[in-house]
Amino acid sequence: MSGVLVVIEQRDGAIGRISWEAVAAGKFLGTKIGVDVGAAVIGAATESAAAQLSAKALAKVVRIEHALLAQYTSDGYSLALEQFIAQDKPEYVIFPHTYQVRDFVPALATRFGEMLISDVIAIADGPVFARQLLQGRLQGSYRHTGTGPCLVSVQAGAFRADALEAGSAQVSRFTPALDAAQIRTRPEPPFRGSEQTIDLGSAQLIVSVGRGIKDAENLPLVQELAKALGAELAASRPICDNGWLPMERQVGSSGQTVSPRLYLAVGISGAIQHLVGMKGAQCIAAINKDPDAPIFEVADYGIVGDLFEVVPALTEAVKAAKG
Amino acid sequence: MKIIVAIKQVPERDAQVRIDPVGKWIEELDVQFALNESDAYALEEALQLKEKHGGEVIVISAGPERAGQVIREALAKGADRGIHIEADDLGSRDALGVARLLAAAIQPENPDLVLAGLQSEDLGLGQTGVILAELLGFPHSSLILHVDVTAKGLKVKRELEEGWFQSIELPLPAVLAIQSGGNKLRYATLMGIKRAKTKEVRRASAGELGADASPVVILEGISLPQKQRSTQILPGSPKEASAALVEKLRFEARVL
Ligand SMILES: Cc1cc2nc3c(=O)[nH]c(=O)nc-3n(C[C@H](O)[C@H](O)[C@H](O)COP(=O)(O)OP(=O)(O)OC[C@H]3O[C@@H](n4cnc5c(N)ncnc54)[C@H](O)[C@@H]3O)c2cc1C
Ligand SMILES: Cc1cc2nc3c(=O)[nH]c(=O)nc-3n(C[C@H](O)[C@H](O)[C@H](O)COP(=O)(O)OP(=O)(O)OC[C@H]3O[C@@H](n4cnc5c(N)ncnc54)[C@H](O)[C@@H]3O)c2cc1C
Numbered sequence: 001m002s003g004v005l006v007v008i009e010q011r012d013g014a015i016g017r018i019s020w021e022a023v024a025a026g027k028f029l030g031t032k033i034g035v036d037v038g039a040a041v042i043g044a045a046t047e048s049a050a051a052q053l054s055a056k057a058l059a060k061v062v063r064i065e066h067a068l069l070a071q072y073t074s075d076g077y078s079l080a081l082e083q084f085i086a087q088d089k090p091e092y093v094i095f096p097h098t099y100q101v102r103d104f105v106p107a108l109a110t111r112f113g114e115m116l117i118s119d120v121i122a123i124a125d126g127p128v129f130a131r132q133l134l135q136g137r138l139q140g141s142y143r144h145t146g147t148g149p150c151l152v153s154v155q156a157g158a159f160r161a162d163a164l165e166a167g168s169a170q171v172s173r174f175t176p177a178l179d180a181a182q183i184r185t186r187p188e189p190p191f192r193g194s195e196q197t198i199d200l201g202s203a204q205l206i207v208s209v210g211r212g213i214k215d216a217e218n219l220p221l222v223q224e225l226a227k228a229l230g231a232e233l234a235a236s237r238p239i240c241d242n243g244w245l246p247m248e249r250q251v252g253s254s255g256q257t258v259s260p261r262l263y264l265a266v267g268i269s270g271a272i273q274h275l276v277g278m279k280g281a282q283c284i285a286a287i288n289k290d291p292d293a294p295i296f297e298v299a300d301y302g303i304v305g306d307l308f309e310v311v312p313a314l315t316e317a318v319k320a321a322k323g
Numbered sequence: 324m325k326i327i328v329a330i331k332q333v334p335e336r337d338a339q340v341r342i343d344p345v346g347k348w349i350e351e352l353d354v355q356f357a358l359n360e361s362d363a364y365a366l367e368e369a370l371q372l373k374e375k376h377g378g379e380v381i382v383i384s385a386g387p388e389r390a391g392q393v394i395r396e397a398l399a400k401g402a403d404r405g406i407h408i409e410a411d412d413l414g415s416r417d418a419l420g421v422a423r424l425l426a427a428a429i430q431p432e433n434p435d436l437v438l439a440g441l442q443s444e445d446l447g448l449g450q451t452g453v454i455l456a457e458l459l460g461f462p463h464s465s466l467i468l469h470v471d472v473t474a475k476g477l478k479v480k481r482e483l484e485e486g487w488f489q490s491i492e493l494p495l496p497a498v499l500a501i502q503s504g505g506n507k508l509r510y511a512t513l514m515g516i517k518r519a520k521t522k523e524v525r526r527a528s529a530g531e532l533g534a535d536a537s538p539v540v541i542l543e544g545i546s547l548p549q550k551q552r553s554t555q556i557l558p559g560s561p562k563e564a565s566a567a568l569v570e571k572l573r574f575e576a577r578v579l
Contacts (some may be wrong), residue, residue: 004552099484103465106418106450110457115419115540118448128543133444134340138349147540169358184462184490193486198418205578211336229579241504247486254482262578269537281578285568291556292547299554301571314565321569321579 003059003148004030004037007081009098013048019094020161023056023155026094027164029123031204035091038062038169040084041290042077050171057167068178074104075183080176082111087174090149092277095275097153112148119157131155135271156253156276158293195246198232198280200256205231205264208251208278209239212267212288212307216244216317222266228318234258236268236293252277267307270295287311324378324472326369326390327429328402329439329451330362332386332393333530336444346413348436357392361440365501367508368470369438376472379403381432385424387411391524393422398519399511405522410529416536418446422454423534429459436477441466446542452500463498464491480505561566 006026023039036059041049046063053061064080077100080232083095085108095101095118097180109116121139122130127154129142144150182265200206207226213219226233233249240250243245253273263281270286270293278284279298286299287310296302303310334340335355343350358366369380382397384390385408394405408414408424416424429437438457439452456463458564469480470486476494483489511519529536555571557564572579 022568075375099466101451102449107457110419110454113539115417116450117540118450133447133545136548136568138545140545141543143541143543145541184493185464188490190483190487194489237504244505253484255486262572283578295555297551298372300576301568302554302556303568304556305561305564309561310565313561314568317565317569
C-alpha cells in the first residue's frame with residue numbers, strides 16, 4: 001500500500017469547489033508523508049473532469065468509467081471504487097464531504113473492514129486528523145490504526161483550492177466489472193423544493209433566528225427587529241424543520257446561500273452546515289447567551305446575553321438611531 | 324412491517340461540556356443526556372409507518388445503564404419493545420465496532436426495515452446507519468425525509484444539497500438513515516408513559532453478541548477548538564451593548 005488517492009465528484013463534467021479542496025487536502029497529506037498523490041473520477045463520461053484534473057500537479061489521473069455509473073447509486077459507486085482500490089492499493093483515500101460521499105463511502109469502508117474519518121478540518125503530523133465534535137464546540141484528534149486503506153473526507157472550506165499547482169498528469173482508464181442486477185436502488189432525477197418567493201440571496205440586511213428563540217410564539221420579537229432594520233428574516237434549519245418559518249427562509253448547506261452587508265444571527269450556535277450558507281456576509285453580528293458558541297468564531301461583533309433581553313433593547317436602539 | 328430503529332443517547336444540546344482530566348472525553352457527571360435529534364425523527368417515521376401499514380416498532384440502543392432512559396422515552400412515544408445492548412466500553416469501539424454490535428443484535432430479528440438517524444449530535448461521524456446496511460447486506464439510502472411503502476418495496480425522498488431532492492426506489496429489507504425535519508415529532512402522552520412500563524426491554528451484553536471490538540480508528544484526544552476569532556464582544560447591559568452595536572454597525576462597519 002502506498003500513495004494518496006483523491007476521489008473527486010463531478011456533475012456533467014463540472015468539478016465543484018469542495019472537490020478541488022479535497023485535492024488540496026490530498027496534496028497536503030502527500031507532501032507531509034512524502035508520497036505520490038493521484039486523483040480519480042467516477043462516472044459514465046469522465047473525460048472532461050479528467051482533463052481538468054490532469055492540468056494539476058498530480059502523479060496520475062484515473063477515469064473509473066462504466067455505463068452503469070451514469071447516475072449515482074451507492075451500490076454502483078461502492079463496487080467500482082472497491083475494485084479500483086483493491087488494484088491500486090492506496091494508503092490514503094481522500095474524499096470531499098458531500099452528501100454522496102456520506103451515502104456510499106461508509107459502506108465502501110466496511111468492505112475493507114475500515115471506517116471513514118469523516119468531515120475532517122485539518123491534518124497534523126502523524127498523520128492525525130482533526131474533526132469537530134458536539135457541533136463545533138469541541139475538536140477531536142483521530143488516528144488510523146487499521147491495516148487497510150485509511151479513508152478520509154474533508155469539510156467544505158477547510159483546505160484552500162486556489163493554491164493548487166499546475167502540472168500535466170497522465171490519464172488512464174479503469175473499467176470496473178459491474179452488472180445491473182448488483183444495483184439495488186433506483187434513483188429518479190433531482191427536483192427543486194418549494195417555489196422560491198423570497199430572494200434571500202440578494203438581501204442586503206438579514207436577521208436570522210435560531211433555536212435560542214425557544215418557541216414559535218416568540219418569533220414576533222425578531223420580526224420586529226427585522227422590521228426596524230428593514231431586513232429580511234432568515235433562520236437556521238431547526239426553525240424551518242419545526243415549521244415555524246417556511247423552508248425558503250433557511251440558510252445553510254441544505255438551504256440558501258446568502259451574502260448580505262449585515263447578517264445578524266440571533267440564538268444560532270454556528271454549526272458548520274449553517275456557517276457555509278452565510279460566511280460570505282460582509283459583516284456578521286451575533287447574539288448568544290453562550291460565550292463559547294462557535295458563531296463567535298465568524299462574527300465581527302457579538303453580544304453575549306439573553307436574546308429575550310437583548311433583542312428588544314436592540315430594536316429600540318435601531319429605532320432611536322433612525323430617529 | 325417489522326421496523327427496528329437505532330437510537331443513541333447523546334449529551335443534551337445546551338449542556339455545558341467540560342473536557343475530562345486526561346483529555347479523552349467529556350466529564351459525563353456534569354451532563355444531562357437526551358435522545359439524538361435525527362433519531363427522534365427516525366422513530367417518528369417508524370411510528371407513522373406502523374400506523375399506516377401495521378406491524379411492530381422495536382428500538383435498539385447500545386450504551387451504558389443510562390441509555391435505558393432513551394429506550395423508555397421511545398416506548399412511551401409508542402414503540403412496542405426495546406433492545407438495550409449494555410456496554411460501558413463504547414469509547415474503545417469505533418463506529419464500525421458499534422455498528423457490529425447493533426448488527427449482531429438486529430440480525431436474529433429479521434426486520435423488514437431498519438432506521439437510523441443521519442448523524443449523532445456528539446461524535447457526529449454520520450455513518451453508523453450506512454455501515455449497518457453493509458453489515459446486514461441490505462440496500463440503503465441516507466438523508467431521507469419521507470418514506471412511502473409501494474408494491475415493490477419503498478419509495479423514499481432523499482435530501483440533496485442546496486434545496487434539491489430526489490426520489491429513490493429500493494426493495495425490502497432495507498436500511499434508511501433519516502434526516503431531521505421530515506415529520507412533526509410527537510410527545511409522549513401520560514398514557515404512553517404508563518404503558519411503557521409494561522413493555523419488554525431485552526438486555527444483551529456486548530460480550531454475548533461476540534462482535535469484534537478492535538478499533539480501526541481511534542479518538543486520541545479532545546480539545547477546545549483553536550480560537551481564530553477577532554470578534555468584538557460589546558459589554559454592558561442589554562441596553563448599553565445594543566446602543567454600542569448600532570454605533571459600530573453604522574460608523575465602523577458602515578453596513579447600516
Ligand atoms: C446534512 C445536514 C444538513 C444541514 N443543513 C443545515 C442548514 O442548511 N442550515 C442550518 O442552519 N442547519 C443545518 N443543519 C443542522 C445543523 O447541524 C445544526 O443542527 C443547526 O444549524 C443548529 O441550529 P441552531 O443554531 O438554531 O440551534 P442550536 O445548535 O440548538 O443552537 C441554539 C443556540 O441558541 C443559544 N441560546 C439559547 N437560548 C438563548 C437565549 N435565551 N439567548 C441567547 N442565546 C440563546 C444557545 O447558546 C445556542 O448556541 C444540517 C445538518 C446536517 C446533518
Ligand atoms: C470516550 C468515548 C465514550 C463514548 N461513550 C459513548 C456512550 O456512552 N454511548 C454511545 O452511544 N456512544 C459512545 N461513544 C461513541 C461510540 O464509540 C461510537 O463512536 C458511536 O456510537 C458511533 O459514532 P457516532 O456517534 O459518530 O454515530 P453516527 O454514525 O453519527 O450515528 C448515526 C446513527 O447511528 C445510530 N447509532 C449510533 N450510535 C448508536 C448507539 N450507540 N446505539 C444505537 N444507535 C446508534 C443512531 O441512529 C445515530 O443517529 C463514545 C466514544 C468515546 C470516544
